[in-house]
Amino acid sequence: MAKKEQTPSLPDGQAPGKGKLKLIIIIALAFLLAVGASVGGTWFFLHKNAKPEEAEAKAAEHAEPTKKQAVYEILAPSFVVNFNQNGRQRYLQVAVALMGRDQAQMDALREQMPLVRNQLVMLFSSQNFDTLVTPVGKEMLRQQATSSLQELAKKATGQLTVEQVLFTNFVLQ
The missing domain is CATH 1.20.1070 (Rhopdopsin 7-helix transmembrane proteins)
Incomplete structure (x- = not known):
């Protein structure tokens, strides 16, 4: 079957x-x-x-608050600092501009310009020449200058006047 x-x-x-x-x-x-x-x-x-x-x-x-327009204060003349590196004279020339947002505060800081310039000269002259050659060293110096001037401006005007320190010319020789 x-x-x-x-x-x-x-x-x-x-x-x-x-x-x-x-x-x-x-x-x-x-x-x-x-x-x-x-x-x-x-x-x-x-x-x-x-x-x-x-x-x-x-x-x-x-919403992000609208920022005021930037106000710049150019510090003239440029800063010139000398270094002694390995027995040779080295120089740093730096042109500095301060950036803030309030013109009245920047005018108040302008009255303190001898203190500002002294603070920057002391900061620049305390640096190591070898570190300033690198881009990282330059940026670190800019940040140190910014924080230093922010502290100075806070003491002088009572407000955070300087938002950034800008290097408009930076020559190492």
């Missing part, structure tokens, strides 16, 4: 595996619908209590 192979009876000519594909697609769509509903619900409940005025106030708080 020969056994007959039984073929599964599929309705209307469907290929095997089509039923599983439909099931996977339905499950994926249901999952995406559930994720979308949870995200939408969370957003709705978190933002439903916020009033438009409060939202504008929060936006205004987080």
Whole structure:
């Protein structure tokens, strides 16, 4: 007796595996619908209590305050400092500009210019010539000059007058 192979009876000519594909697609769509509903619900409940005025106030708080236009004070004449390196005379010539945001404060600092120049001369002359040759050394000197003058300006005017010290000319010889 020969056994007959039984073929599964599929309705209307469907290929095997089509039923599983439909099931996977339905499950994926249901999952995406559930994720979308949870995200939408969370957003709705978190933002439903916020009033438009409060939202504008929060936006205004987080908005970056507008900075005043920069005011520059150029210190003339340039600073010249000498170094003794390995028995040779070396020189540093540096032109300095101070950057601030308030003209009245910069005018008040201008009255203290002998103190400012003295502070910078002492700072420049205390440096090591070999470190000033590198870009990192120059940047470190600029940052030291900035912090030094900020302290001096804070004592003299009571406010943080100098935002940055800028080197407009830097010559090592």
